[in-house]
Amino acid sequence: MSYLEITKDVYKEAALTPNVGLCCTTTPIWQFPGLSIPSRMQEMNYGCGSTVHPRDLVNNPKILYVGVGGGMELLQFSYFSRQKNGVIGIDVVDEMLIACQENFKEAEAQNEWFQKEFVSLKKGDALQLPVAENSIDVAAQNCLFNIFKMEELKKALQEMYRILKPQGRLVMSDPTCEQPMNDRLRNDERLRALCLSGSIPLNDYVKMLTDVGFGTIEVRAKRPYRILDPTHFPTEEMIYIESVEVCAIKDPMPEDGPCVFTGKTAIYFGEDQFFDDKKGHILLQNQPLAVCDKTAKALLDLNRKDLFLSASTFHYDGGGCC
């Protein structure tokens, strides 16, 4: 059986019998005023981090969510969207779609603002989305793409790029890992399906996104996620896994390469009121300016004694250069 088939089996089981320990969120569940999340939906929270960021959701966006799980993030997106078919949910596992639909019935009973018609659930594969090109403003996936091997990951990202409108956003949360994993871990299809042995380093993850054409990348969060230790896993060294929240924006690719924001900030502290790098960046005296990694490097290369460049915080929250 291929790893894609094993993945479907794992999530068929997880749809029929909620598995609280599977994936397991690395953040407290987003709570909004007047939002009640049914307990079964919470038990089926198979993601890490969150893909629901209110600042992506202005101007009434058309939202697509791939890999629905118990439907919690679809409900959270609907909280902002509140219109029939405002959110499209796609999953390849029938049992997951059925469980998600059941959870929406309970969500409707618990939330007077919610109607299950706000979400349109469809069967489909992340590798071949049943969605028209240039039709979506915000696409999201949580803890699915890390399962894919390189060829499928590339295909899944190309599909997301295809369906997004220009300036559309792909919001993702996935585990990443900076250490090499041995072949036993990498080839253990069940561990991969459980989001434990497919993750890649953050820079590689970002490069996969820019290679398919996304011109702007925001690394919004990075948190500790899991440990694979030699007692419980086929590894001789302890492996540390993190989870990230990343947004990729379908901006045109700048001529000098993508703008990747990892939370770097520049501060000018010279004698003048401001510093102008003559490349579109004006730094007011002792005011922070969020900069992409490309701008950070260019400013550092100036070798000025009155410019401070912070390290990446991996917590970029908008604004700044580019």
Ligand SMILES: C[S@@+](CC[C@H](N)C(=O)[O-])C[C@H]1O[C@@H](n2cnc3c(N)ncnc32)[C@H](O)[C@@H]1O
């Ligand atoms: C780790 S779970 C994440 C569920 C949800 N995103 C969450 O955060 O709770 C992966 C989800 O992707 C679905 N899935 C697996 N393979 C898929 C594929 N090739 N295309 C679409 N969905 C898939 C599974 O059925 C499951 O719902």
